[in-house]
Amino acid sequence: MNLEIDKKKYIDLNRSEYGDLYPTFRFPTEAESRDYGAEREQLLGRLSPHVRWDYQRTKADTTRMSPGCRLCGDGYWSCLFVNNRCNAACFYCPARQTGQALPGTSSLDFPEPEDYADYVQALGFRGVSISGGEPLLDFAKSVRFIEVLRKRFGKELYLWLYSNGICADKEKLQILAGAGLDEIRFDISATAYSLAKVAWAAGIIPHITVEIPAIPEDVEIVQNLLPQMVNIGVNYLNLHQIRVTRHNAPQLIARGYTFLHGPKITVLESELTALRLLLHAREKRIALPINYCSFIYRHRFQTGAARRRHAALIKQSYEDITEAGLIRTMGSMAVPDRIQYLTDQLSAANIAPENWYYSPAKSTLYFSQAVLKVIFPLLDNLHLDYHVSLLLPSVSYRRSFREIALNERRVVIVERAPVLADIELNPVEMRLFYDTFVKIPARRDLYRVIEEPEEPHVLSAQDLAEHWRDIYFYEKIKTGLYEYY
Structure with a gap:
């Protein structure tokens, strides 16, 4: 891959x-x-x-x-x-x-x-x-x-x-x-x-x-x-x-x-x-x-800046904005007793309750990156969704949206569109995700994390599912000038 x-x-x-x-x-x-x-x-x-x-x-x-x-x-x-x-x-x-x-x-x-x-x-x-x-x-x-x-x-x-x-x-x-x-x-x-x-x-x-x-x-x-x-x-x-x-x-x-x-x-x-x-x-x-x-600077940083700015207007408090400007939603499915145990751990760690949300209908606890750092060792599954934010002059009625009032005469619309939905990571992928994007956020090369892990993953680049390319793209801004071809 x-x-x-x-x-x-x-x-x-x-x-x-x-x-x-x-x-x-x-x-x-x-x-x-x-x-x-x-x-x-x-x-x-x-x-x-x-x-x-x-x-x-x-x-x-x-x-x-x-x-x-x-x-x-x-x-x-x-x-x-x-x-x-x-x-x-x-x-x-x-x-x-x-x-x-x-x-x-x-x-x-x-x-x-x-x-x-x-x-x-x-x-x-x-x-x-x-x-x-x-x-x-x-x-x-x-x-x-x-x-x-x-x-x-x-x-x-x-x-x-x-x-x-x-x-x-x-x-x-x-x-x-x-x-x-x-x-x-x-x-x-x-x-x-x-x-x-x-x-x-x-x-x-x-x-x-x-x-x-x-x-x-x-x-x-x-x-x-x-x-x-x-x-x-x-x-x-x-x-x-x-x-x-x-x-x-x-x-x-x-x-x-x-x-x-x-x-x-x-x-x-x-x-x-x-x-x-x-x-x-x-x-x-x-x-x-x-x-x-360079053009690649303009493409990566001007686009990322606009996305981050718009994302901040529509994301939920338990969601994160990635370096690339996407809205990241993380969740873990569990039975109610297990959810209660996890939230008790968060309260004991003084994590503010706006950083997580429990959906009984989906039996899923949604949480921010700050929460993941506390409960990661306790999780046996992790689901990811990514949304891109869009600034529009009027509502498209195709996506969830929020009105931003500029003044009494004028509003603008921020919508969020899914780009990667309900990706379930297996335990090995969970560790790779945590090490790459949460535990060591300054590390940008996913291959280095695989080849030089602080803890072994038993995972090679060839074993990675195709969705990892998209995850990396939605998480990080790549380094360096663009390749010639």
Whole structure:
């Protein structure tokens, strides 16, 4: 059994998503995958003395990062898209930017800034970015959202805005600063790498970031600009990996890029370009904080953060939220006398009663991880369920749900959907589950727990049931950059 979501599954998902375009994509051969992987390992080895990796080794250099990037990684960021139109024509843009959509985020529309501020407060965000499209095309609307958020939260909320800079001028930048903007991020690849607008902003907005995709053909251009960025007052450079969509695929194919399978298809050369730029800056001792934002980081951590936030709104007190953001329900079936004995043990251990729940109809005691640590030696069976939480504008009536009132006018809906139901673990599997996810939570490699157990399990990787792949996926965020294939 492979504990990864296996390659074949992602290949099938990618083929289904991209349809008739998929056969036109160039993926690496096995030999190319090995060679490119070896090249990446060499770059990572040379970078090792110079950079710090965080977020399960998917993001570097995190020694000095924008406060907004830190809030994103820690799960406290909301991105508001004020429109869906743009005045640039970037070949890598993942979506068609030609519509005038309502401001919104996470499938929710927020025409009124006050409602969005209530949403930010209800869900506990500490950072908000204003994006599009191009938010400066709807300048008054963007400023209004910034003003309302700043008035509501003061300096407790970090605010930044993304722009290609085409319609930025000193007056607009002054207005944004006066409204309370903390940071502006320019995609200078949209303007032939001009730093003119960036230089204007450097004397007006508190924090200045250049955020661009790592474009393979432009590596020398960016290398040569690094000292100039330092000189004009750029605080941060963010490089992100190019993602392939149905919209941008024809342009990316025309450039001869090598595509990679995964949760979404990405450009191989884009990641290597980002690592080369980071290495160049460190070896040349260029004093500019540079952050490589890999797609797998965004997939794992932005998705996990949203799931954890929504799960907290709908989980029961006796359920847990896993590192991956799923709601985990644990239970053990027993006769009433045995249940009474177990709950007596919990009371004696001063475990609060909200950490467990007895269902007479199912003859099952449900309990949290804190309870499992106390009663594990007393159990002879363990059942697991996992649910994913969803934030919706209205009730689907297909799942259990909870209404979250933002204010007197507006509610949002959190639903929970089952993804793995009623998995019964045998005694050997119970010990493996306990050692991997409860007793030693910092240990992330299930194979290590099998091969180097503190107590023998008499269980090999070949013996594991297929549901273990799903359990591991729903429990943990994997470590490291994604494999090339």
